Amino acid sequence: MKIAVDAMGGDRAPAEIIKGAVQAVQKYSCEVVLVGDEEKISGILDAESCGKNLPITIRHAGSVIQMGEHPADAVRTKKDSSIVVATRLVNDGECDAVLSAGSTGAAVAAALLILKRIHGISRPAIATPIPTPNGTTLLLDSGAIVDSKPENLIQSGIMGALYAEHVLKIKNPSVALLNIGEEETKGNELVKETYQLLKGLSTINFAGNAEGRDIPRGKFDVVICDGFVGNIVLKFGEGLALTIMKLLTEELTANGGAELLGRELLTSTFRNLSKRLDASENGGAPLLGVNGCCVISHGSSDAKAICSGIGVACDYVKSNVFERIRDAL
Numbered sequence: 001m002k003i004a005v006d007a008m009g010g011d012r013a014p015a016e017i018i019k020g021a022v023q024a025v026q027k028y029s030c031e032v033v034l035v036g037d038e039e040k041i042s043g044i045l046d047a048e049s050c051g052k053n054l055p056i057t058i059r060h061a062g063s064v065i066q067m068g069e070h071p072a073d074a075v076r077t078k079k080d081s082s083i084v085v086a087t088r089l090v091n092d093g094e095c096d097a098v099l100s101a102g103s104t105g106a107a108v109a110a111a112l113l114i115l116k117r118i119h120g121i122s123r124p125a126i127a128t129p130i131p132t133p134n135g136t137t138l139l140l141d142s143g144a145i146v147d148s149k150p151e152n153l154i155q156s157g158i159m160g161a162l163y164a165e166h167v168l169k170i171k172n173p174s175v176a177l178l179n180i181g182e183e184e185t186k187g188n189e190l191v192k193e194t195y196q197l198l199k200g201l202s203t204i205n206f207a208g209n210a211e212g213r214d215i216p217r218g219k220f221d222v223v224i225c226d227g228f229v230g231n232i233v234l235k236f237g238e239g240l241a242l243t244i245m246k247l248l249t250e251e252l253t254a255n256g257g258a259e260l261l262g263r264e265l266l267t268s269t270f271r272n273l274s275k276r277l278d279a280s281e282n283g284g285a286p287l288l289g290v291n292g293c294c295v296i297s298h299g300s301s302d303a304k305a306i307c308s309g310i311g312v313a314c315d316y317v318k319s320n321v322f323e324r325i326r327d328a329l
Contacts, residue, residue, distance in 0.1 A: 001028070003313050004086040004095040007036035008064040009102020011300050015044055017101065020306025021056060022048045027307060028314050031055040033095055035086040036064070061085040064102070067299075071105030075113055083107055087114045090292045097293035097313035099284060101301040107294060108144050108287060115292040118322075120329035123148070124289030125156040125227070126296060127163055128234055129282050132218025138164050138173075139215060139223050143231035144287060150194040153177070153224050154201065159288040159325050160222040161204045166319040173221035176210035178229065184209065190226065203328065283308025286316050288325065293317050 005021055007014045014036055021032045022045070034041050038060040045056065061082040065074040075084055083102055087110040089095040100107045108124065117124060125141035140156045141148065157175045164173035177195055179187045184195050186209065198206045210223045212233065225233070283305040284295040293316045297309040316322070 001030040001314050001317060002033060002095045003030055003310050004033045004035055004059075004089040004098045005306070005310070006082045006086045006098070006100035006102055006107075007034040007041050008061070008082040009100040009107075010297070011101075012302060013101065014040055016301065016303045017306050018044045019048055019303035020301070021310065022054060023303060023307040024310035025054050025056055028311050030310065030314055031057075032310065033057050033059050033086075033089060035059045035061050035089070036082040037061070059085060059089065065106040067103050069103070069106070071103060071109040072113070074106055075109045081106075083110050084114070087111060087294070090294075091115055096317045097295060099295045099297060099306070099309050099313050101297035101299055101306065101309075104143060104296055104299075107296050111287055111290040111292070111294040115290045115294065118289055118291055118326045118329060121155055121159075121289040121325075123152045123155075124287050125152075125159060126230075126285050127160055127288050128230075128285040129168070130215060130234075130237065131282075132216055134218035135170075136168055137215050137218055137220060137223055138168065139225070139230055139234065140288065141225065141227035141230050142234045142285065143227050146226065146228040146231075148190065148226040150190065150197055153190075153194045153226070154197055155289065155329065156224045157198065157201075157204055157206070157222065158328055160224060162324050162328060163286065163288060163321055164221050166321045166324060167315050168221075170221050172205050174207040175204050175222040175224065176207050176214070176220035178215075178223050178225035178233070179209040179211065182209050182211065282312065283310075284312040286312065288321075291322075293322060 007017045038058050041058050062080040063078050065081045083100050083106050086098045090098045091114050123145040126144045127138050127140040128142040129136045138160050140160045161173050161175050164170045179191050210220050284297040287294040295313045
């Protein structure tokens with residue numbers, strides 16, 4: 001298992017990316033190819049590896065695609081950028097997967113232009129696992145394509161169900177369509193048309209409409225929506241979780257709750273809750289629908305998140321879910 005990692009992508013690159021790679025090769029028994037500025041990577045890697053003979057190599061890339069650049073144009077013109085070189089390693093068969101915490105648009109564009117779509121897939125989708133009391137709800141699309149058609153949502157449902165079954169190990173996962181109400185007559189033309197098509201699809205366990213509150217409750221295993229909507233839902237959820245934790249901490253501190261409950265108990269409870277809500281526990285979301293494994297990590301990913309993201313890539317490859325999606329479509 002060899003994972004190409006964009007060492008220059010992300011708010012904390014390259015230091016945290018390299019630290020995460022060092023952790024991952026020891027935790028998952030995989031190999032990593034760090035792609036980016038060789039001189040910068042070498043210095044940090046030498047310090048982090050502490051002289052250990054780790055299965056990590058470096059592939060030089062002379063430039064980086066910045067967040068403000070047009071993704072497709074940058075991928076076409078910056079052929080020596082870290083995300084382009086890393087994605088090409090997968091396309092050429094040198095690596096099994098690529099991971100990047102850089103520009104999501106650039107990662108998607110590189111996958112589309114270099115790996116290309118699976119035959120039968122009109123548009124790919126980002127599948128983001130969301131922690132719930134019941135385990136995990138898989139949300140897709142969470143930002144790959146913002147103007148979806150019914151066929152895109154249906155393909156997202158098929159891909160999401162296969163990923164949930166074979167990677168998340170959920171038997172016969174339920175698939176729901178995100179809407180403003182449970183009734184099949186609710187919603188805009190996109191979701192109403194999609195609903196009718198999903199009703200007649202026997203290859204997935206379609207469970208009807210999901211409302212926004214159903215996602216964190218874990219009512220369904222897979223929830224599908226337009227990428228524009230999905231990205232807003234995802235970022236709203238991230239912000240809400242952080243805000244609730246902050247407000248809870250302030251209230252307990254202000255009202256003497258820490259002394260009342262006992263600091264040790266409170267610390268343990270907060271630690272466990274933070275772990276369940278911590279995005280770095282998952283570390284990355286796969287881009288489903290392209291000819292190869294591409295995992296996209298959050299721009300603010302630290303070493304822990306990158307390590308977890310590499311684990312996601314390893315699970316994706318081991319599950320053969322790419323071949324299952326290709327065959328299903």
